[in-house]
Amino acid sequence: MPADSDESTGRGPMTPVLYRVEARHQELADTVTIRIAPVTERLTDPEPGQFEMLLAFGVGEIPISISGLGDGGGELEHTIRSVGAVTKALCTSAVGDLIGVRGPYGVGWDLDRATGHDLLIVAGGLGLAPLRPAMLEALANRHRFGRLVLLVGARDPGSLMFVEELERWRGRFDIDVAVTVDAAPPSWRGDVGVVTKLLSRAPVNFGNTTAVVCGPEVMMRFVAAGLADRGVPPGQIRLSMERNMRCAIGHCGHCQLGPEFVCKDGPVFPWDRMEKLMLVRER
Amino acid sequence: MAMMLSLDAVAALVDHLRNDGRKVIGPVLRNATISLDEIDGVDDLPAGWTEHQDGGSYRLERLDRPELFGHATPALPWKSWLYPPRTMLMRANRDNGSVTIEKPTPGAEPFAFFGIRSCDVHALDILDRVFLDPADPTYTARREKLFVVAATCARPGGTCFCVSMGTGPAPSIGYDIALTELWAGDRHEFLARAATDRGRALLGRLEGRAPTEADLAAADHLVGNATQNMGRQLDPTHPTAAAERYEHPQWEAVARRCLACANCTMVCPTCFCSTTEDTTDLSGAVSERWRRWDSCFALDFSFLAGAPVRSSTKSRYRQWLLHKLVTWHDQFGTSGCVGCGRCITWCPVGIDLTAEMTALALDPGGPS
Amino acid sequence: MKSIRDLLGEHLLFRDFHPDLLELMAGCGHNVHFEAGEQILTEGAPASEFYLIRSGKASVGVTVPNRGTVLIETLGPDEVIGVSWPFPPYRWEFSSTAIDPTSAIAMDAECLRSKCDQEPVLGYQVFKSFARLMRDRLQATRLQLLDLYGNHAG
Numbered sequence: 011m012p013a014d015s016d017e018s019t020g021r022g023p024m025t026p027v028l029y030r031v032e033a034r035h036q037e038l039a040d041t042v043t044i045r046i047a048p049v050t051e052r053l054t055d056p057e058p059g060q061f062e063m064l065l066a067f068g069v070g071e072i073p074i075s076i077s078g079l080g081d082g083g084g085e086l087e088h089t090i091r092s093v094g095a096v097t098k099a100l101c102t103s104a105v106g107d108l109i110g111v112r113g114p115y116g117v118g119w120d121l122d123r124a125t126g127h128d129l130l131i132v133a134g135g136l137g138l139a140p141l142r143p144a145m146l147e148a149l150a151n152r153h154r155f156g157r158l159v160l161l162v163g164a165r166d167p168g169s170l171m172f173v174e175e176l177e178r179w180r181g182r183f184d185i186d187v188a189v190t191v192d193a194a195p196p197s198w199r200g201d202v203g204v205v206t207k208l209l210s211r212a213p214v215n216f217g218n219t220t221a222v223v224c225g226p227e228v229m230m231r232f233v234a235a236g237l238a239d240r241g242v243p244p245g246q247i248r249l250s251m252e253r254n255m256r257c258a259i260g261h262c263g264h265c266q267l268g269p270e271f272v273c274k275d276g277p278v279f280p281w282d283r284m285e286k287l288m289l290v291r292e293r
Numbered sequence: 294m295a296m297m298l299s300l301d302a303v304a305a306l307v308d309h310l311r312n313d314g315r316k317v318i319g320p321v322l323r324n325a326t327i328s329l330d331e332i333d334g335v336d337d338l339p340a341g342w343t344e345h346q347d348g349g350s351y352r353l354e355r356l357d358r359p360e361l362f363g364h365a366t367p368a369l370p371w372k373s374w375l376y377p378p379r380t381m382l383m384r385a386n387r388d389n390g391s392v393t394i395e396k397p398t399p400g401a402e403p404f405a406f407f408g409i410r411s412c413d414v415h416a417l418d419i420l421d422r423v424f425l426d427p428a429d430p431t432y433t434a435r436r437e438k439l440f441v442v443a444a445t446c447a448r449p450g451g452t453c454f455c456v457s458m459g460t461g462p463a464p465s466i467g468y469d470i471a472l473t474e475l476w477a478g479d480r481h482e483f484l485a486r487a488a489t490d491r492g493r494a495l496l497g498r499l500e501g502r503a504p505t506e507a508d509l510a511a512a513d514h515l516v517g518n519a520t521q522n523m524g525r526q527l528d529p530t531h532p533t534a535a536a537e538r539y540e541h542p543q544w545e546a547v548a549r550r551c552l553a554c555a556n557c558t559m560v561c562p563t564c565f566c567s568t569t570e571d572t573t574d575l576s577g578a579v580s581e582r583w584r585r586w587d588s589c590f591a592l593d594f595s596f597l598a599g600a601p602v603r604s605s606t607k608s609r610y611r612q613w614l615l616h617k618l619v620t621w622h623d624q625f626g627t628s629g630c631v632g633c634g635r636c637i638t639w640c641p642v643g644i645d646l647t648a649e650m651t652a653l654a655l656d657p658g659g660p661s
Numbered sequence: 662m663k664s665i666r667d668l669l670g671e672h673l674l675f676r677d678f679h680p681d682l683l684e685l686m687a688g689c690g691h692n693v694h695f696e697a698g699e700q701i702l703t704e705g706a707p708a709s710e711f712y713l714i715r716s717g718k719a720s721v722g723v724t725v726p727n728r729g730t731v732l733i734e735t736l737g738p739d740e741v742i743g744v745s746w747p748f749p750p751y752r753w754e755f756s757s758t759a760i761d762p763t764s765a766i767a768m769d770a771e772c773l774r775s776k777c778d779q780e781p782v783l784g785y786q787v788f789k790s791f792a793r794l795m796r797d798r799l800q801a802t803r804l805q806l807l808d809l810y811g812n813h814a815g
Contacts (some may be wrong), residue, residue: 024582067385068571071571095599215618254594254597262568
């Protein structure tokens, strides 16, 4: 029988490792980024686009994407929006608190496969969180890509996350950054409109582009369709899907989307595998 | 290796399994059904009983001779003993700003499944594909030690369709010993075949005689009869035809009858979905995580940020049926259905997946 | 310096047009430039000219008593300022202001309307392009209405 991958550590696949909250940053009214560090045992470093299961003891466990890596000490950053009991508990955790962590899980952005392409990163709302490690990896390996373009959509100027970083990136000469919001006061100097409107103006060669997209499902659907229309090969449009995962290892059945287990076959999928599934209501 | 065993030898077989330290699980009379539980010996088996099964209907009936295996599939699925309805995953103790995590050891005394039907043995093979890689500690520990004594199905039930699914009625895979209950007038014997070393070793400890050509022919005849007597059938081409008919009116039709009660998923021998529950003691110092069986018919099964992805009964029935018969192939290389018929029998309103499949497959269901 | 015909052919709206049709339209166009803050369209004013943006950024807004001009969307390169010009009563329904310095091709609305009437092949192509533009704007507006990024936790 195949060995349990965690057998060497004596830890079951559902047993978390202890991490301590090292820092906490209020991104938005309902959204917090926590930086956590291993107490003793350290999990494998994640690939950009992978996720982890975070456990608030006594409350519950939830899949959260990784929004940043520390400086080599095994630290992890998670950006969490408070929408339910578990996310609320995680968002209100204080520096020094202990949480349980399992992972990393799933298929990430896999930027290796985009080598030699223009790289188009499209984020909507909280979707910027799992794309941040992709952006950082692309910047660290800037020479491997052609044009590097980041398109960010948000609800309004006050709902933008990672603003300082966005401003820093926008000041660079080797990246194109465009930010658009759905609604803005007259003082806003940036773009207004949905993020799909930025696609035609993205300075990339669509036929030789890899696009990585994360945001609400409807937004990803329209972005992917818009990119495919403009000639990006469907296999090179990669979306990060969200479903209710309980185990993250394909045992609990909750995250099924047609034939796919979002937890282990995803969460990042190419558009050609998602297009039909996303168009079936209540799939 | 094959030999003929008397009833006393079969009783000795159960005793040997117990004396070797195994809990023996077998069919028993419970709650006016033939169900499953631990047995102490052959006397606990439902000798002389059979049952009538149909959509939403189950009645015990007497046989005119004391057959041990005169019934079809027992009401409960065998998975309960390998993948228990509730399993503790961990306990965390908080004390003075530190947390210690205890993981329960999945230790369980070894089990023997006695009298399991071929469809249900195939169901174990299907669960193996879910729980062995990556390994679920509880399932793996129990499965590795499991001893399987299968029984040939002589009297398929009214909702059985193992022949359609290629899983029965004669045991073909996954057993240590297979028994076929034979009667020659009043002579009551069992043809025992061993398929593994430990099965052969156990048969070697029993008194018996070599089977004759007539014995083997009688066993073949019994299997042939059972094959002809399936209560239901499922055309293997139907799931493929129905696979992409997501908006077929039949889904609405079945949703009007379906109570979303989840009975079908609880009795299904392969349904494996689970959820997790977190509890704390009153002080909040000790918290536990438990896994318990869940069902894709539950409204909160597909909750995403506080609301379900599959809110209609139609979408939940569709998820269950298309997963069981279609996408299971993509995920695990096999159907998720073994044709045991439990979901038909135990559906309170008698929804029959074979009839639903036929309706979906034969009528294109309007423009699509 | 590029001719109006060439510039029309470079704009997304007319990119697939036959050179003959571009030539036919070119007489209706001329280059314009707006400084940041300059009013481009005023709601209620006659729709005499619309603009194909070449560079820069302009707002689309509407005046609301006690809220001033409410910003609805911004338009950039390859987009079009003014879509009311083909339809009577030929008046603008929204206002537009240059946010950044903006260069565009101004198209004389009456000139293009009459060429479209005289030359149905051109008319069909222009209206097909505008139908697509309107489809894209409608789609974008609908997505905007969804409040995609709001916290919709039930």
